[in-house]
Amino acid sequence: MSAIGIAPVQDGLPFGARVSGVSWDTIRDADVRAQLQRAFEEHGVLVCSDVDSTSEMQVEIASVFGPLRHHAMAEVSRADVGATATLMELHNHPEDQNVVELDGTPLAGRTPWHWDACYAPAIYRGGVLRALEMPSDGGQTGFADGVQLYQAISPKMRETFEQLDIVYDPGLMHDRQKFGLPAGYRFLETSPSMRQVQDSYEGAPRSVHPAVWQRSSGEKVLHVSPWQAAGIAGNESSEGDALLEALCQEMSETMQAYWHRWSENEIVAYDNWRMLHMVTGHDPTLSRNIHRATIEGDYGLGRAELVGAE
Numbered sequence: 001m002s003a004i005g006i007a008p009v010q011d012g013l014p015f016g017a018r019v020s021g022v023s024w025d026t027i028r029d030a031d032v033r034a035q036l037q038r039a040f041e042e043h044g045v046l047v048c049s050d051v052d053s054t055s056e057m058q059v060e061i062a063s064v065f066g067p068l069r070h071h072a073m074a075e076v077s078r079a080d081v082g083a084t085a086t087l088m089e090l091h092n093h094p095e096d097q098n099v100v101e102l103d104g105t106p107l108a109g110r111t112p113w114h115w116d117a118c119y120a121p122a123i124y125r126g127g128v129l130r131a132l133e134m135p136s137d138g139g140q141t142g143f144a145d146g147v148q149l150y151q152a153i154s155p156k157m158r159e160t161f162e163q164l165d166i167v168y169d170p171g172l173m174h175d176r177q178k179f180g181l182p183a184g185y186r187f188l189e190t191s192p193s194m195r196q197v198q199d200s201y202e203g204a205p206r207s208v209h210p211a212v213w214q215r216s217s218g219e220k221v222l223h224v225s226p227w228q229a230a231g232i233a234g235n236e237s238s239e240g241d242a243l244l245e246a247l248c249q250e251m252s253e254t255m256q257a258y259w260h261r262w263s264e265n266e267i268v269a270y271d272n273w274r275m276l277h278m279v280t281g282h283d284p285t286l287s288r289n290i291h292r293a294t295i296e297g298d299y300g301l302g303r304a305e306l307v308g309a310e
């Protein structure tokens with residue numbers, strides 16, 4: 001007898017599920033945990049509704065999918081979650097934020113399509129998000145599926161990128177992003193703290209990941225993050241850059257995205273080996289605060305760039 005319910009998150013989407021019935025009475029049950037693990041593998045993003053919206057529950061849900069990463073920086077009070085984990089705070093507030101303009105509208109907290117930590121050789125399994133503060137408008141989290149994208153792009157593009165690796169550079173964020181920016185996009189302001197982060201990445205090692213990889217379940221995943229992409233490995237030329245840009249634009253034209261508008265009492269888990277995500281942005285006079293628990297792991301296909309050899 002199933003204690004939780006799993007339903008499509010949105011009609012017509014090939015990924016994503018809404019999960020009901022996750023509570024302190026069910027979450028430690030071995031069958032429930034196994035069901036959640038299968039749903040995570042199958043659907044890529046799980047929206048747990050009507051949950052106890054606390055950091056303890058966030059950590060408990062994350063622990064279903066793997067061991068948790070301890071964040072060395074930007075830690076939220078450990079007392080809040082006990083000794084088991086730390087959460088990353090993703091907080092945009094009017095005093096210190098990046099502002100862009102899209103089609104004439106200023107937006108703070110906009111983060112373009114990416115998968116997390118692409119700039120590192122190891123990519124962690126996933127993230128589990130909880131909203132602590134949402135602006136009255138905007139601030140949605142978008143999710144797109146690399147399995148859907150692989151099937152949606154043209155056969156020629158698929159064939160080309162199956163053979164290619166992508167180089168990622170941690171500094172290529174915000175006004176330094178090179179690929180996949182939409183038309184009508186302009187940078188208005190980079191926050192002092194972001195400028196410091198960008199500068200700290202100056203000369204940092206880059207990572208290399210395949211553009212396409214195959215899950216153990218057999219599906220191929222187009223796993224390219226426009227954010228922080230430096231170019232095609234071995235072909236960082238104007239011709240290679242044009243090819244990667246063409247892929248990024250084709251991805252945005254063919255993706256079927258799910259836009260999560262945050263409600264009370266939700267916790268959202270995503271598979272970082274498969275999904276891309278983004279944040280739409282909001283009115284720069286407002287704040288947005290999300291906490292992320294990070295699930296450890298690695299798919300084993302990334303590597304650090306060997307300088308001079310790529």
Ligand SMILES: [Fe+2]
Pocket residue numbers: 114115116277
């Ligand atoms: Fe992210």
